[in-house]
Amino acid sequence: MINISEVLETNRMILKENLDVRTITMGVSLLDCADSSLRKTCSNIRAKLMRLAKDLVKTGDDIGREFGVPVVNKRISVTPAAIVGSSCCRRPDDFAAIARTLDGAAKSLGVNFIGGYSAVVSKGMTPADEMLIRSIPEAMAETERVCSSVNVGSTKTGIDMDAVRLMGEIVRETAQLTRKRDSIGCAKLVVLCNAPDDNPFMAGAFHGVSEGDAVINVGVSGPGVVHHVLKSMRGADFGTLCEAIKRTAFKITRVGQLVAQEASRRLGVPFGIIDLSLAPTPAVGDSVADILKEIGLEHPGAPGTTAALALLNDQVKKGGVMASSYVGGLSGAFIPVSEDQGMIDAVNAGALTIEKLEAMTCVCSVGLDMIAIPGSTSASTISGIIADEAAIGMVNQKTTAVRIIPVIGKRVGQCVEFGGLLGHAPIMPVSKFSCRRMIERRGRIPAPIHSFKN
Amino acid sequence: MRAAMKKAIITVVGKDTVGIIARTSAYLAKANINILDISQTVVQDYFNMMMIVDVTGCRRSFEKLSADLAEIGFGMGLEIRCQRSDIFERMHRV
Numbered sequence: 106m107i108n109i110s111e112v113l114e115t116n117r118m119i120l121k122e123n124l125d126v127r128t129i130t131m132g133v134s135l136l137d138c139a140d141s142s143l144r145k146t147c148s149n150i151r152a153k154l155m156r157l158a159k160d161l162v163k164t165g166d167d168i169g170r171e172f173g174v175p176v177v178n179k180r181i182s183v184t185p186a187a188i189v190g191s192s193c194c195r196r197p198d199d200f201a202a203i204a205r206t207l208d209g210a211a212k213s214l215g216v217n218f219i220g221g222y223s224a225v226v227s228k229g230m231t232p233a234d235e236m237l238i239r240s241i242p243e244a245m246a247e248t249e250r251v252c253s254s255v256n257v258g259s260t261k262t263g264i265d266m267d268a269v270r271l272m273g274e275i276v277r278e279t280a281q282l283t284r285k286r287d288s289i290g291c292a293k294l295v296v297l298c299n300a301p302d303d304n305p306f307m308a309g310a311f312h313g314v315s316e317g318d319a320v321i322n323v324g325v326s327g328p329g330v331v332h333h334v335l336k337s338m339r340g341a342d343f344g345t346l347c348e349a350i351k352r353t354a355f356k357i358t359r360v361g362q363l364v365a366q367e368a369s370r371r372l373g374v375p376f377g378i379i380d381l382s383l384a385p386t387p388a389v390g391d392s393v394a395d396i397l398k399e400i401g402l403e404h405p406g407a408p409g410t411t412a413a414l415a416l417l418n419d420q421v422k423k424g425g426v427m428a429s430s431y432v433g434g435l436s437g438a439f440i441p442v443s444e445d446q447g448m449i450d451a452v453n454a455g456a457l458t459i460e461k462l463e464a465m466t467c468v469c470s471v472g473l474d475m476i477a478i479p480g481s482t483s484a485s486t487i488s489g490i491i492a493d494e495a496a497i498g499m500v501n502q503k504t505t506a507v508r509i510i511p512v513i514g515k516r517v518g519q520c521v522e523f524g525g526l527l528g529h530a531p532i533m534p535v536s537k538f539s540c541r542r543m544i545e546r547r548g549r550i551p552a553p554i555h556s557f558k559n
Numbered sequence: 560m561r562a563a564m565k566k567a568i569i570t571v572v573g574k575d576t577v578g579i580i581a582r583t584s585a586y587l588a589k590a591n592i593n594i595l596d597i598s599q600t601v602v603q604d605y606f607n608m609m610m611i612v613d614v615t616g617c618r619r620s621f622e623k624l625s626a627d628l629a630e631i632g633f634g635m636g637l638e639i640r641c642q643r644s645d646i647f648e649r650m651h652r653v
Contacts, residue, residue, distance in 0.1 A: 107644065109598045109609045111651040112568055116640065171621050173642035359649045 119174050122329035123391040124357060126364045127384050128178040129165045130305035131158050131374060132312035132320040135184040135221075143193040147206040150189070154181065154210040157319050157374070162215040164371045168364055176364065181211065182310035182322075183221035191233035197240035204244035204251050211250040218293075220310030222253040225300065228262040228549065230271075238268070241275050245290035246282035252293045252308035256300040258495040260502045263552040264298065269495065270544050272296050273488030277511060280480065284513035287521045291510040292475065296491050298498030298505045303378050304434040309506055320377035321369045322434060325361030326384040327353070328393045331417075335399040346400070347420045354381060354424025362429045380434030381425035382470060383417070385445035387528035393417075393438050394447020405440075405448060405465075406457030414438060415468035435504060437470025443523060443530035444475055452531050459490075459533055467497050472506035477521050477530040480513035487511065489540035492550075500553050566595070566644040567614045567621075569628060573637030575606040582631055583610070583639065590624065591616045606637075611644065 118124035138149035162179045169176035183189075186203050194200050204222050211219040222244055224234040241253050255272055258264035276291055283290035295308045302313020305322035312320070334353050338346060361379045369376035385393045397405045400413045418437040425432045440462065442448045451457035459476065466472045472494045491507045498505030512521045515532050522529040571579060580597070587594060592612050599608040617624060625641045632639030 106596065106611065107568065107647045107651065109600055109607065112570060112609050112647055113600075113602070113607060115647050115650055116570060167622070170625060171643050172646040173640055174646060356650045360646060363645055363649045 116173070118327065118330045122327065122333045123386070123388060124327040124330050124360070125175040125177050126169070126323060126361060127326040128180050128305050128324040129161070129176055129364070129368050130180040130182050130310055130322045130324065131161050131372070132182045132303065132316055132322060132377065133157055133184075134312055134316065134318045135189045136314070139189050139192055141192050143199050143202060146190060146193045147202060150203065150206050151210050154183075155213065158214050158216070160372060164368055168367050168371070172364065174360060174364070178218070179216050180305070180307065180310065181214070181216050181219045182305070182312045183207065183219065184312050184314065185221060185223040185225055187224035187231070187234045187237035188314065190237065191231065194233060194236055197236045197243070200237045200240040201243045201247060204240070204248050208248035208251050216250070218250050218252050218307045220252040220254065220307050221312060222251050223255060223311040225256045226265050226268045227256050227259040227298075229265055230268055235271070238271055238275055241294060242278040242282045242290065245279045245293055252310065254295045254297055254300065254309045254311060256297045257491065258298040258499050258550070260299060260499050260556045261552055264492065264495045264499055264550040266492065266544075266549050267547060269488050269492050272491055273484040273486070273544065276487050276509065277484045280511045280513050287515075287523065288480070288510050288512045289523055289527075292508065292523055292527050295506050295508040298495035299503060301434055301504060305380050306382060306384065306435060308508060316377070317375060319374045321365055321372065321374050322377040322380065323361050323365035323368065324380040324382060324384070324434065325357050326382060327357045328383040328385050328396055329390045330357060331383065332390070332392070332395045332399055335396060343416070347416065350417060350420035351424035354421045355428045357381060358425045358428035358432070376431070378431045378433030379425070379429045381421060381432060381436050382434070383421060383438045385439060385441065386526055387444055387446055389446065392445050392447040393440060394445050394451060398447065404451040404454050404456035406451050406461045410461065411464050411468055414440070414465050418469045435470040439471055439474065440465055440469055441475035442533070443477065443528040444526065445528075449528070449530060452533060459535060463493060463497070466494060466505055467501060471504065472498070474506065474508050475527065475530065476509045477512050477515070477532045478509055478535050479516050479532055480511050481516075482511045482535055483541070485539070485541040485544040486535060488544045490535070492544070496550070499550075564613055565615045567612050567641055568644045568647060569610040569612060569639065569641045571606070571608040571632065571637055571639050573606060573632070573635070575601070576635055576637070579606070579608065579635065579637065582635070583628070586627065586631060587612060591618050
């Protein structure tokens with residue numbers, strides 16, 4: 106039988122160390138909503154979402170109350186809209202109508218984000234893919250809850266450099282269209298390489314075509330819990346340190362597994378995967394940077410940071426896979442800047458640069474995330490940053506992503522406030538040297554040699 | 560077929576005072592909830608009590624039960640939480 110110290114430990118994690126279920130994300134296939142009429146497609150989409158997800162928010166809240174663990178976000182991911190709209194959209198504006206439909210459904214259902222305004226173009230773009238991509242700035246400016254992602258490469262296909270070039274322009278245009286709100290549109294737009302089909306975390310969530318009709322994916326988080334455990338282990342050797350992280354990751358994932366199974370049962374939708382990611386929030390004590398500091402760094406960005414992060418990411422995965430047979434999504438440590446007070450402090454102290462963050466993305470689960478850069482940054486420089494990240498993902502057979510915000514009208518030294526979970530960020534300098542001539546080249550970068558495993 | 564027993568864990572945290580167990584258990588009796596086990600400990604001057612209870616025959620919704628217990632706690636300056644026991648079992652038992 107459970108004893109009091111175990112009960113108190115669990116409740117301390119929840120009440121003092123910000124253990125939470127970060128998101129219950131319902132993946133919904135919209136493939137059967139496609140029609141040759143745009144109006145009919147939109148009404149099919151709305152009807153399906155309203156039918157399948159009508160109890161999502163209530164169920165998440167009920168489970169949170171009964172188990173006493175906060176279920177912070179209830180979200181939806183859908184089939185990449187470029188596929189769903191391919192037979193009815195003739196112009197980018199038509200795709201924006203689908204974005205508005207998704208936004209309307211999200212508001213009616215009470216979910217805070219809906220992901221899947223996406224195109225998967227790792228090898229090439231169909232006309233519909235390109236139209237969707239060109240509609241992203243308008244869609245991000247006109248909607249509130251829709252998240253967009255574009256997958257521009259994979260280990261199997263190489264990198265579509267035409268899409269990379271286009272995305273540099275699209276990120277800038279999105280920033281321009283939302284400049285009155287500090288270019289916040291770019292916070293809902295991510296460019297990926299090796300995007301997983303079952304990621305429950307925004308902004309990169311979409312319901313891949315390899316998935317079933319509907320699925321429940323759950324993202325759990327708890328950087329504060331890991332930090333707390335490490336605080337009591339100063340000076341311990343690496344073996345002991347790793348063991349402690351692994352045990353903690355195991356416990357956190359088991360909670361996610363319980364919540365996922367319960368949500369799946371109550372909603373009558375199959376369970377997909379658990380994504381165990383240490384996802385920081387701007388709240389004090391909910392920081393991945395704090396864990397890195399506890400391992401022994403003055404600030405993230407100091408020499409040793411990449412090694413510390415590699416260790417952390419690997420132990421999180423090892424603990425997670427023991428706790429659930431279906432671990433998927435991104436699973437690892439997230440290193441967003443604006444959403445993690447410790448990262449912001451490191452940037453302000455001069456310890457952390459974009460180049461060091463790029464190195465860190467080689468060993469953790471995502472990429473350059475929530476980084477504010479000067480509004481004057483050129484489209485080709487943004488494309489260059491995207492290409493670098495995509496190359497890291499392609500060669501290392503891992504997911505990488507770029508979610509950067511060129512804040513129109515702001516310079517290095519200034520700060521930008523996004524509010525809520527998105528936090529605030531100092532504007533970080535980017536390289537002043539040009540990559541324009543490289544980005545102007547057409548075509549794609551071939552898949553790396555180690556992708557040929559057949 | 561007899562339904563499986565549904566267990567919940569009630570925790571009480573705060574300064575020790577007269578009548579904590581009396582009031583909590585009086586409420587549980589009225590709600591037709593059986594107490595299976597009680598244990599307590601004092602950590603840094605704080606009174607910590609845990610009850611394992613059987614809520615299979617409970618006449619109230621879980622939501623109402625949690626809210627009522629929280630209110631009883633509030634009246635005595637204590638924090639009373641009621642959670643389904645699965646979360647603890649999953650986390651600490653393989």
